[in-house]
């Protein structure tokens with residue numbers, strides 16, 4: 336539509352009264368991810384820590400193993416074929432950090448438990464540049480070689496027959512899938528379309544969204560078809576009575592049943608999102624899997640009756656945006672499809688986890704249920720994050736042992752190790768021999784859990800080397816400095832550190848070689864303000 340300028344408040348409207356799921360927002364969203372590529376998670380700050388850390392990877396792997404145990408028990412009745420692969424789809428796999436951590440955990444568990452499952456993990460995305468990034472990533476090569484990993488282009492709006500796997504050439508269709516399909520979708524349902532409604536006096540109203548931005552010097556240069564507008568968007572919702580709830584059945588008769596139940600059960604709901612994108616995905620994958628589906632997801636969202644009635648903000652803008660997922664409705668959807676849904680019981684709407692099965696009753700998968708209860712529902716990644724945050728901000732004088740235990744609690748979380756780096760270094764001078772040994776173990780463990788997304792993360796690897804240098808572990812320090820270089824973190828500082836480590840090892844010849852390499856790089860970067868000396 337043409338731009339309408341409202342003279343009074345200097346707001347420029349570029350969409351008026353659109354159905355939310357049909358809004359231009361979703362085109363902007365797709366464009367944002369396609370334009371950013373892997374930079375989405377670096378320069379563009381799309382959040383991903385909570386869904387891409389060692390703790391969540393371990394929890395998800397334990398839940399998958401629980402489900403596999405149930406599959407063994409149901410082998411006959413559920414037609415499990417252990418000679419055929421179990422496909423695990425990762426929808427919108429993003430950086431690939433989750434995939435890497437999860438695969439390592441899963442394979443270790445399957446080997447330890449001697450579980451004879453063939454796995455093919457398929458990372459999918461709408462962004463070709465992300466797929467290219469995964470293809471070239473060193474850390475995926477071994478999985479690809481073994482056939483344990485594959486990639487596929489996937490656009491949630493394009494629900495064609497099957498997914499084309501890039502490496503094996505397999506077209507993943509209902510005929511090919513002989514075993515239940517496992518699906519992981521983290522921060523995915525919050526990225527794809529939603530509708531919005533409210534209930535007033537047991538009457539359902541549909542929300543229509545209008546979008547605008549404030550006229551400022553900066554916004555003058557914005558285009559409403561370019562994702563750079565997203566952080567500037569102001570949204571307004573107006574509600575209109577729904578004349579026929581059945582009209583929402585075009586895609587799926589379950590939609591109107593859930594909407595009707597909201598209007599019948601609640602006198603008033605200030606507003607609620609209806610996750611139509613998520614429903615489309617679930618419906619498509621139920622078809623693809625012959626209705627044998629396990630879904631594992633994590634998003635900001637709501638689960639309870641109480642939250643449904645609260646005025647929880649639903650629209651979070653970063654350089655892309657996300658919307659709170661109505662897991663309350665998704666649970667109703669799975670129930671109606673003779674499946675069930677396990678949801679985390681925490682009341683924190685910033686993160687909800689779900690394990691849902693499309694065709695089995697709760698009692699048929701006790702191992703899955705128990706694994707969910709003992710992992711995600713006991714101690715979620717955001718619980719860990721909150722503990723770390725409190726410790727970091729409140730307990731500034733934590734001792735070294737405490738900091739190491741905290742990092743260990745997150746299954747050797749490299750991100751939090753880096754957060755505490757300066758404090759760990761400060762405490763090192765007065766550390767006991769035992770604490771030093773524990774720190775060396777922590778360094779090696781965190782390195783194993785590190786999946787680089789950008790070459791600048793080489794700074795973290797250098798920090799590991801610095802601590803080892805401080806502890807006079809010169810060979811190991813050099814190893815980490817070289818790991819950083821291998822990641823593309825070619826900074827003069829790294830060469831200088833290697834030079835210093837060789838000097839400390841009393842090897843002046845090799846030290847000189849590294850000094851000269853560093854100096855050459857320094858002259859190459861002469862325009863930079865840093866001094867080599």
Ligand SMILES: C[S@@+](CC[C@H](N)C(=O)[O-])C[C@H]1O[C@@H](n2cnc3c(N)ncnc32)[C@H](O)[C@@H]1O
Pocket residue numbers: 364365368369381382383386387426427428429430433459460461462465489490491492520521522523526527
């Ligand atoms: C918020 S990110 C989540 C990434 C990752 N799962 C995580 O937890 O960090 C959303 C992902 O979905 C992809 N995506 C966005 N729209 C999509 C669509 N319509 N179909 C398929 N993937 C989409 C994006 O490229 C991105 O990788």
